[in-house]
Amino acid sequence: MSACIWPGNNPIMQQYHDNEWCRPNYDDSHIFEMLTLEGAQSGLSWSIVLSKREEYKRAFNNFDIMYCSKLRDEELENIKSEYNVIKNSLKLWSVRSNALAVLKIQAEFGSFSEYLWRYVDFRPQINNWDSEEHIPAQTPLSEQISKDLKKRNFKFVGPIIVYSFMQSIGMVDDHIRSCPYHSLNR
Template sequence: MTEPVRCSWPSSDPLYIDYHDREWGVPERDSRALYEKLMLDGFQAGLAWITILRKRDNFRKAFDGFEPERIARYDQQDIARLLGDAGIIRHRGKIEGAITSARAYLEMREQGTSFSDYLWQFTGGKTIQNHWTGMDQVPTETAESRAMSKDLKTRGFKFCGPTICYAFMQAVGMVNDHTASCFRHKELS
């Protein structure tokens, strides 16, 4: 059996290939799952995604399954616990940013705003279908990711610049950035 044609970015690492083949670019509409992914993309800033992917289960344990209700109540003792956890990225600013972002998430919900609906509004509620022939054509940010970043920041979210927002949009299927020759492009069109 021959290997399917994929985007060029996943290395030969089976974890990366599985992520590409099963998860990346699949439309996600669950608010909690979207919060988790946005936080993980924030932790990735300055690092390779495979680093986060290898630590994702540790992050989920350390951050109580990325339940915003629990994270919003974290205090200095929790921050110290997380800073001592070698299974995650131990960056004080990113840890505190996840807590601040959980509080912003809950504030939106208390105001009657669905986090999922809010995020998907930046793409008109549907996946933007791109048709790149090579990864060199894929932008690092777009007008939509800049608008999302700006609005998230005004609501109190942290580590959500336009490049992070675009990586997030790719991962959660707001944009289909699988290259046109990749077997997943057609499946997700």
């Protein structure tokens, strides 16, 4: 069996591929973490973001949604200067605004997970790609979710980011068919 090649020889990327990518996750805190990290990736490589993941966890209290929703401007400025995170102010400020939006969704749907997973009838979409070049950057579903998230005041949730986010929480399995980590091979 041949695995997906995108992680390359990077141990952090390999660990992420092997243990997290395209594996269903229903925990709101983890889902919020992945939304934050995927938004931070915009315009950057995923390996850069993953290399800063532990700093993000320290800076944002392990992605505690309530904590993030209450961050003041000066606290966000301190995070920017004191932690090894992506220094883009808009991306950092989006953590607070997205946390506030998640709290509203939790109040409406019971959980962020419930809101998201209903889009796929609570079952991952399992694809069977022969090669990575067939994996789309976005889909009609990621466009639909992106539109709704934007209406709910989320930031950094374009359809490409949302599709990567869907992969990151396992709403979709895009491991190539021959990868030992594909749902049908585990």
